[in-house]
Amino acid sequence: MKNLADLNSQYETILHLNISDNEKDKKLAxxxxxxxKHFNIPTLRNVEWEKENKAVIALYRKYQ
Structure with missing residues (x-):
């Protein structure tokens, strides 16, 4: 499993790729x-889960 630093690095790399916005959207999705899947992020907002996983949800929301 990738750690949050690796995922953030991938995110930054995708943003700076010389590809169409559509392709970037696919990679970010x-x-x-x-x-x-790997951090068991709930489909519906769960405040308790977010309190326990602040770093995960912060990175996840960056993608949106």
Whole structure:
């Protein structure tokens, strides 16, 4: 499993790629999906989960 620093690095790399916005969106969606599965991010907002996983949710929201 990738750590948050690795995921943030991938995010920054994607933002600076010389590709279409559509392709960037696809790559960012893949990262979001990865995070949802590996960090068990709830589908609906869960304040308690967010309190316990501040770094995860902060990075996840960056993608949006």
């Amino acid at each position: 893949f990262l979001m999906d990865y995070m949802e």
